[in-house]
Amino acid sequence: MKNKISTVISTIMLFIPWTILLLRLNDWALQSPVAEIMISCYAVFMIFSGVFTIISYVKVKAQNNLMKVCLVVNSLYAVGGIAVFALMVLPKIM
Numbered sequence: 001m002k003n004k005i006s007t008v009i010s011t012i013m014l015f016i017p018w019t020i021l022l023l024r025l026n027d028w029a030l031q032s033p034v035a036e037i038m039i040s041c042y043a044v045f046m047i048f049s050g051v052f053t054i055i056s057y058v059k060v061k062a063q064n065n066l067m068k069v070c071l072v073v074n075s076l077y078a079v080g081g082i083a084v085f086a087l088m089v090l091p092k093i094m
Contacts, residue, residue, distance in 0.1 A: 017077055046077040046078055
């Protein structure tokens with residue numbers, strides 16, 4: 001049962017980062033404080049989804065084919081989220 005729940009949650013987490021494209025169609029989402037906050041929130045979610053999927057794959061042993069796809073994609077999302085944070089923080093430090 002835990003395997004199926006973890007797989008469903010990880011699969012849903014695949015599609016949520018793409019909703020930023022719909023939000024960015026609005027003019028208010030392109031202005032400075034809102035854009036930075038929104039991108040930061042999506043980056044945190046992407047990192048969380050990557051960590052959640054890795055933990056589900058290793059600890060819960062949800063190792064079906066769909067979970068393998070979720071593992072690869074959510075891990076790439078997590079790396080992208082870390083890169084976004086690095087790109088936002090490094091110019092402010094230097």
